[in-house]
Amino acid sequence: MHTAIFSYVFVPLSTLFLARGTDFFATNFSSISISRSRQAEFLLWCLLTGGYFYISLKQILRGAGRAFPVRMEAGILNACAWTAGLFVLLPYLPARFPLLSALHVLSALAASLAFFFCLLTLSVKVYLQRPEQGRPLLALLILTASFCLSALIVTGIINTAMEICLVTAACVLIRRFFILFSERRPA
Numbered sequence: 001m002h003t004a005i006f007s008y009v010f011v012p013l014s015t016l017f018l019a020r021g022t023d024f025f026a027t028n029f030s031s032i033s034i035s036r037s038r039q040a041e042f043l044l045w046c047l048l049t050g051g052y053f054y055i056s057l058k059q060i061l062r063g064a065g066r067a068f069p070v071r072m073e074a075g076i077l078n079a080c081a082w083t084a085g086l087f088v089l090l091p092y093l094p095a096r097f098p099l100l101s102a103l104h105v106l107s108a109l110a111a112s113l114a115f116f117f118c119l120l121t122l123s124v125k126v127y128l129q130r131p132e133q134g135r136p137l138l139a140l141l142i143l144t145a146s147f148c149l150s151a152l153i154v155t156g157i158i159n160t161a162m163e164i165c166l167v168t169a170a171c172v173l174i175r176r177f178f179i180l181f182s183e184r185r186p187a
Contacts, residue, residue, distance in 0.1 A: 084111040
């Protein structure tokens with residue numbers, strides 16, 4: 001039951017709440033992180049959402065490990081956690097700290113791509129064993145990647161709309177993975 005509440009209510013709503021007042025296609029979460037009045041809110045969102053994704057995927061990988069090898073996904077997930085930690089800790093102030101800001105952007109991009117790749121490889125493995133259950137997972141990832149790539153091409157930046165799309169898709173996938181692989185069936 002807690003996975004349904006987190007995946008379908010808490011994480012998506014907190015993500016939309018964090019993005020409030022921004023231009024979804026002209027800004028990104030890094031711009032929220034530098035707003036003095038919203039830094040604590042951004043940090044809390046990162047810890048809660050990132051923590052939920054990490055802990056959930058660790059548990060899912062334990063269950064999935066009974067069906068197929070998941071060592072690569074576990075390594076990708078750990079790399080994702082480290083790079084996500086970097087982008088949360090590094091400042092995004094290009095005028096004052098250009099090198100640290102560049103590292104912030106690179107670590108945010110690396111964490112997002114690693115996270116997406118972890119979800120993708122897990123979905124492909126589900127599809128190869130159970131095509132009827134894996135097909136919707138892959139379709140969601142293809143739609144997410146298509147939207148994000150289109151938004152990047154049109155706007156020229158990684159933007160809030162892309163971030164919301166990836167977080168929302170990840171929530172749906174994590175809930176589906178819990179249903180497929182958890183040791184205890186979620187309600």
